[in-house]
Amino acid sequence: MTPTSVSYRRIYVWELPVRAFHWINAAAITVLGLTGFIIGHPFSVAYTQEASFQYWFGTVRFIHFLAGYIFLINMLMRIYWGFVGNAYSNWKEFIPTSRSWIGDIKEVLKVDILQTSVHGPVHVGHNRLAGLIYFGTFWMFLFQALTGFALYAPMSRLFVGKLATWIVPILGGDQNVRHLHHTMLWFYVAFAIVHVYLVFYHDYVEGRGTTSSMVGGWKFEREDYLDKH
Amino acid sequence: MSTRIVVDPVTRIEGHLRIEAVVENGVVTDAFSAGTMVRGIEKILKGRDPRDAWAFVERVCGVCTGIHALASVRAVEDALKITVPPNAELVRNLMYGTLSVHDHVVHFYHLHALDWVDVASVLKANPVETSKIAQSLSRWPKSNPGHFAAVQQRIKKHVESGQLGIFANGYWGNKAYKLPPEVNLLAVSHYLDALEWQKEIVKIHAIFGGKNPHPNYLVGGVPCSFNLEEVNAINTERLNHVGSLIKDAIEFVEQVYIPDLLAIASFYKDWGAIGGGLENYLSYGDMPTRGYNDPSSFFLPRGAILGRNLNEVHDVNPRDLDEIKEYIPHSWYKYAEGDQVGLHPWKGETEFNYTGPKPPYEHLNVEGKYSWIKTPRWKEHAMEVGPLSRMLIAYAKGHTDVKDLVGTVLGKLNVPVTALFSTLGRTAARGIETQLLVHEMKATFDKLISNLKNNERRTFNPDSWEPSSWPAQADGVGMAEAPRGALAHWIKIKDKAIDNYQLVVPSTWNASPRDAKGQRSAYEASLIGTPVSNPDQPLEIIRTIHSFDPCLACAVH
Amino acid sequence: MSVSGDSLWITMREKGYSRREFMQFCSFAAATIGLGVQGKAEVAKAFEQKQRPPVVWLHFQECTCCSESFIRGSHPIVADILLDSISLDYTETLMAASGHQAEKSLADTIKKYAGKYILLVEGSVPTGADGVYCVIGGRSAAQILEEAAKDAAAIVAWGNCASYGCVQAAKPNPTGATPIQELVGKPVIQVPGCPPIADVMVGVITHILLFGRPPELDSRGRPKEFYSRRVHDTCYRRPYYDAGLFVESFDDDHARKGYCLYEMGCRGPVTYNACAVTRWNDHTSYPIQSGHPCIGCSEKGFWDDGPFYRHLPSFPGFPIEATADTIGAALGVGVAIGVGAHAITTNIRKRPVIQETQAESVSEPTDKKKVD
Numbered sequence A: 001m002t003p004t005s006v007s008y009r010r011i012y013v014w015e016l017p018v019r020a021f022h023w024i025n026a027a028a029i030t031v032l033g034l035t036g037f038i039i040g041h042p043f044s045v046a047y048t049q050e051a052s053f054q055y056w057f058g059t060v061r062f063i064h065f066l067a068g069y070i071f072l073i074n075m076l077m078r079i080y081w082g083f084v085g086n087a088y089s090n091w092k093e094f095i096p097t098s099r100s101w102i103g104d105i106k107e108v109l110k111v112d113i114l115q116t117s118v119h120g121p122v123h124v125g126h127n128r129l130a131g132l133i134y135f136g137t138f139w140m141f142l143f144q145a146l147t148g149f150a151l152y153a154p155m156s157r158l159f160v161g162k163l164a165t166w167i168v169p170i171l172g173g174d175q176n177v178r179h180l181h182h183t184m185l186w187f188y189v190a191f192a193i194v195h196v197y198l199v200f201y202h203d204y205v206e207g208r209g210t211t212s213s214m215v216g217g218w219k220f221e222r223e224d225y226l227d228k229h
Numbered sequence B: 001m002s003t004r005i006v007v008d009p010v011t012r013i014e015g016h017l018r019i020e021a022v023v024e025n026g027v028v029t030d031a032f033s034a035g036t037m038v039r040g041i042e043k044i045l046k047g048r049d050p051r052d053a054w055a056f057v058e059r060v061c062g063v064c065t066g067i068h069a070l071a072s073v074r075a076v077e078d079a080l081k082i083t084v085p086p087n088a089e090l091v092r093n094l095m096y097g098t099l100s101v102h103d104h105v106v107h108f109y110h111l112h113a114l115d116w117v118d119v120a121s122v123l124k125a126n127p128v129e130t131s132k133i134a135q136s137l138s139r140w141p142k143s144n145p146g147h148f149a150a151v152q153q154r155i156k157k158h159v160e161s162g163q164l165g166i167f168a169n170g171y172w173g174n175k176a177y178k179l180p181p182e183v184n185l186l187a188v189s190h191y192l193d194a195l196e197w198q199k200e201i202v203k204i205h206a207i208f209g210g211k212n213p214h215p216n217y218l219v220g221g222v223p224c225s226f227n228l229e230e231v232n233a234i235n236t237e238r239l240n241h242v243g244s245l246i247k248d249a250i251e252f253v254e255q256v257y258i259p260d261l262l263a264i265a266s267f268y269k270d271w272g273a274i275g276g277g278l279e280n281y282l283s284y285g286d287m288p289t290r291g292y293n294d295p296s297s298f299f300l301p302r303g304a305i306l307g308r309n310l311n312e313v314h315d316v317n318p319r320d321l322d323e324i325k326e327y328i329p330h331s332w333y334k335y336a337e338g339d340q341v342g343l344h345p346w347k348g349e350t351e352f353n354y355t356g357p358k359p360p361y362e363h364l365n366v367e368g369k370y371s372w373i374k375t376p377r378w379k380e381h382a383m384e385v386g387p388l389s390r391m392l393i394a395y396a397k398g399h400t401d402v403k404d405l406v407g408t409v410l411g412k413l414n415v416p417v418t419a420l421f422s423t424l425g426r427t428a429a430r431g432i433e434t435q436l437l438v439h440e441m442k443a444t445f446d447k448l449i450s451n452l453k454n455n456e457r458r459t460f461n462p463d464s465w466e467p468s469s470w471p472a473q474a475d476g477v478g479m480a481e482a483p484r485g486a487l488a489h490w491i492k493i494k495d496k497a498i499d500n501y502q503l504v505v506p507s508t509w510n511a512s513p514r515d516a517k518g519q520r521s522a523y524e525a526s527l528i529g530t531p532v533s534n535p536d537q538p539l540e541i542i543r544t545i546h547s548f549d550p551c552l553a554c555a556v557h
Numbered sequence C: 001m002s003v004s005g006d007s008l009w010i011t012m013r014e015k016g017y018s019r020r021e022f023m024q025f026c027s028f029a030a031a032t033i034g035l036g037v038q039g040k041a042e043v044a045k046a047f048e049q050k051q052r053p054p055v056v057w058l059h060f061q062e063c064t065c066c067s068e069s070f071i072r073g074s075h076p077i078v079a080d081i082l083l084d085s086i087s088l089d090y091t092e093t094l095m096a097a098s099g100h101q102a103e104k105s106l107a108d109t110i111k112k113y114a115g116k117y118i119l120l121v122e123g124s125v126p127t128g129a130d131g132v133y134c135v136i137g138g139r140s141a142a143q144i145l146e147e148a149a150k151d152a153a154a155i156v157a158w159g160n161c162a163s164y165g166c167v168q169a170a171k172p173n174p175t176g177a178t179p180i181q182e183l184v185g186k187p188v189i190q191v192p193g194c195p196p197i198a199d200v201m202v203g204v205i206t207h208i209l210l211f212g213r214p215p216e217l218d219s220r221g222r223p224k225e226f227y228s229r230r231v232h233d234t235c236y237r238r239p240y241y242d243a244g245l246f247v248e249s250f251d252d253d254h255a256r257k258g259y260c261l262y263e264m265g266c267r268g269p270v271t272y273n274a275c276a277v278t279r280w281n282d283h284t285s286y287p288i289q290s291g292h293p294c295i296g297c298s299e300k301g302f303w304d305d306g307p308f309y310r311h312l313p314s315f316p317g318f319p320i321e322a323t324a325d326t327i328g329a330a331l332g333v334g335v336a337i338g339v340g341a342h343a344i345t346t347n348i349r350k351r352p353v354i355q356e357t358q359a360e361s362v363s364e365p366t367d368k369k370k371v372d
């Protein structure tokens, strides 16, 4: 193939708060998922001391709750940033507002998932499908925080848990809340696999520095593509 | 002249029972027994984990609490070929005895006594005389004039308050009441004592099963563990508690219940010829001593008696597809093969088909379907089940303790053996059984202690706990002698879940409507010939019905 | 002498005096005013002269265990309640009268004490098929409840049946068993449990009598006094939970040491009840103390949250063995396979784009040999 000469523009897409949110969120969810799984399936401890000298399960739960708080505050911060941050981080990026979105989403599906067409539209921030999925994801975050804090409420004196307890009767009791909270773990596992894969995929196929963008904030876009859009 | 008397609700029973009786010239000539509440628990069990079934079926009834749980774990263990460790068997037997003794005492005093005891006449009693009678009957320490006077005062105050509460609109003064005021006072006083005592014996359930009513059971054994080096398990303190509760139970039964029973019965010997009804008796037997698979080891034996022939006890096999069947010609269900067939419970169906009148209604259409209770038959015979059946079968099989005790009671009352086939006989058999059981509980407790002494402390068999170890398909039957009689649950397990679950319960046998051939079940049969002195007051009718200790939540489920 | 119209006995009881102490006081009072011991009862009567609140106890789709539990009350004992505290005018379990005499008791109380009687309900009401699944005296449960609830001063739902429908409302709820709260259109004091603890039941009634008002309720209508804590938060095995010391099989070494039953499916962490504090049968025990996990018997719909011996319920629509984890793990594997397949497809179908992108880099003034 003959090398072609194109020029790229460097665009500052992800501001620091977005990047910070992203990695704190990823870390919190990883910790929450691991500790949550242990809470759901405590492993047996072969050598055991008397209960009064041992607190490992309590510690696991403590880490889960601590990560839960970080997760919540981080999420609230991101929502705030959706109103004050740059265009790429604005809340409007997540919600389909016009008809052309639907077309864009179909387009992305064709290009990246079904791969029935080879070239597609270029989005500097999230593509439309990703934006919509993140929108759903945020609701899942909210749901997980609500169910988590509702379960946490009886063990906590802080008001935060109490704010979530209204969800319990709606979901039909604590056991259902716990069941749904636990089940959601698998949503995160599935999301993380697909998400990380797609980030690498885009980087590999498009070479726009998608992966590193979440670290440094910069993306690279071809001048000619940018002009077209 | 014939009148149709409706007794609904029948009270001082468990559940919703309706009796319609035809009375001619002061005597019942026909009767219809209807269960008027259904929940569909058999339908609800479908698809559940067999290890959970005990908890569902335990809620069939809170009066005979735990016995359905026992039948259920036995059914699952039978299907999965699980045998339980010896101590689990002993604990189950202790819990079994606790239930029966509790249930029988509560039945006698709180559900049955007011049929024989006129509370209003208590006010006329002389407490000093009452205490003399009481002291002549037993050495119960509360039998002093002061105590009886205080009880009388209490009743007096109650009556004077004008608020009679549970005693309101009773049949007080009906001429079928025969006790002298002093004996009435004695009985009412023990009504209160029994109410206070009954909450004690059930602590045995709490110790081994965590609570009563509705203690916990477990497929494969019992949930509690023994550990004599641990404060956090059944240890010496817990065992001592059980031991002293059994001791108190023996004391209460021997010093209060049995003497009262004999004293009251001696005024009602005519009831030894009323309410006999069916002549067939059935018992599955209970209190295994060498594992449930060896019925010859049961303290209460298994068998059937036909035509009151005490010389022959027939074998009973609940697995035989031809022995036990349930019919529905007069029950609000439908069978796939039509309403005339009988189904063995392994093939049983529970499909609602209400054809009765729309409530509110005056009368049921007794020509058609008229009850939520199915009609079980053993080899096509209508069978009576209950303490009387158990005592008769034990008697006929030569159970020495039973023979002795029955002989003593008959002797004390000076009535013939045939008096057993009656309303009075049923009530007496319940007392006799209670007396037997409190002592058997003591013997069981002693065995448990001796096992622990020999370091045998297992209470659970984990071998088939995991569903992965189960066969694709398994059938089981679990039997028990519930306080009210022969109880069995049939289970079919498929793909680790319940495929079919059918209960045939003591009150199903006794309270069911007639079959297609017109054969009456026990309640209906026993009412025939019962005198009714005042058609407006169904006192005699409920006397006979109460002698069965009805449980309608059980009967229908 | 009395406070806010209450009799002396009530006042003394509020202050923690027992019945016996009250009688002693009365005999002291009798002696001082010269009546002698005979007069003791008269004095007591005078001090107590107050109408007992009329109470009606209805029975619908139930197992009668709530009644059975109630008579196990230990402080005060039930005889004292029946004779001294309330006038239990209707209860099918204990009342002397049957048939139309029983129905008369019910009708009389509802009429005579309109607006003043306490209504206690045990059992759920089937609303399917015009109510034919529970009929008493020819009338359906719904008809009886409607009539009795209309003029009740307070309504108490005993147990899970009346509060939530309980076992008969478990799937597929063949009779349309309905909690009474949904039918009476009035606030109901919910006293869940299957059954509720005897002393909790007694406590609810005596609260109304002692303090002249119903107990403080939570948002789900349960008396906070008894249902404000999870079994788990008051469980004496809680230290083993925090320490991660769990029973793994019934009667294993850990069971014999009384470790936490969490892994056996204990529902203590999701169950609000007084079991671990008040305990059952006069403080004798509670399920966990006997070695059995809590099955959550005071929670709404607990029957369908099973299987009981597993931490997580089975997943609706899947075989009974399937939990969120089996399904979740399958989903994870599925997603991984999907992603792998996508990666392979990408390398085939996106070849031109990838090559194009890679070719672009050639225009940069870097080492050409690295390309291709």
Ligand code: HEM
Residues within 6 Å of the ligand: A029, A032, A033, A035, A036, A037, A039, A040, A041, A061, A064, A065, A067, A068, A069, A071, A072, A144, A145, A147, A148, A149, A151, A152, A178, A181, A182, A183, A184, A185, A188, C269, C311
């Ligand atoms: C992505 C986020 C989260 C994941 C994946 C996650 C996962 C889990 C899992 C799997 C469990 C075990 C459930 C069980 O089987 O009982 C659990 C329990 C729990 N989680 Fe989370 N969780 C998350 C967020 C939170 C948050 C934000 C909170 C809020 C404090 C929280 C509080 C709890 C509580 C209280 C429990 C129950 C612990 C206990 O039983 O003591 N979780 N979580």
Ligand code: HEM
Residues within 6 Å of the ligand: A018, A021, A022, A025, A026, A027, A029, A078, A089, A125, A126, A127, A130, A131, A134, A137, A188, A191, A192, A195, A196, A199, A210, A211, A213, A214
């Ligand atoms: C190696 C790991 C990861 C990398 C490289 C990565 C990279 C990225 C990138 C590049 C974006 C922007 C996507 C776009 O342009 O559409 C992004 C967004 C996002 N990622 Fe990740 N991610 C990683 C792990 C995770 C994990 C574990 C989670 C959570 C489960 C997560 C949650 C999110 C969310 C919610 C967004 C949207 C962020 C926003 O707009 O605020 N990421 N990630």
Ligand code: NFV
Residues within 6 Å of the ligand: B014, B061, B062, B063, B064, B065, B067, B068, B482, B483, B484, B485, B487, B505, B506, B507, B508, B550, B551, B552, B553, B554, B555
């Ligand atoms: N009939 C019956 Fe039961 C008993 N006894 C059960 O099996 O009462 Ni509720």
Ligand code: SF4
Residues within 6 Å of the ligand: B059, B062, C061, C062, C063, C064, C065, C066, C122, C123, C158, C159, C160, C161, C162, C166, C167, C193, C194, C195, C196
């Ligand atoms: S709540 Fe439970 S214990 Fe009470 S009546 Fe219903 S099934 Fe029985």
Ligand code: SF4
Residues within 6 Å of the ligand: C231, C232, C233, C235, C236, C237, C238, C239, C241, C259, C260, C261, C262, C266, C267, C268, C269, C288, C294
């Ligand atoms: S036994 Fe149950 S209630 Fe008690 S600490 Fe363990 S999980 Fe909690």
Ligand code: F3S
Residues within 6 Å of the ligand: B211, C194, C231, C271, C273, C275, C276, C286, C287, C288, C293, C294, C295, C296, C297, C298
């Ligand atoms: S099963 Fe019920 S009795 Fe208490 S400990 Fe659990 S709530």
Ligand SMILES: [Mg+2]
Residues within 6 Å of the ligand: B042, B374, B502, B503, B504, B505, B556, B557
């Ligand atoms: Mg049946």
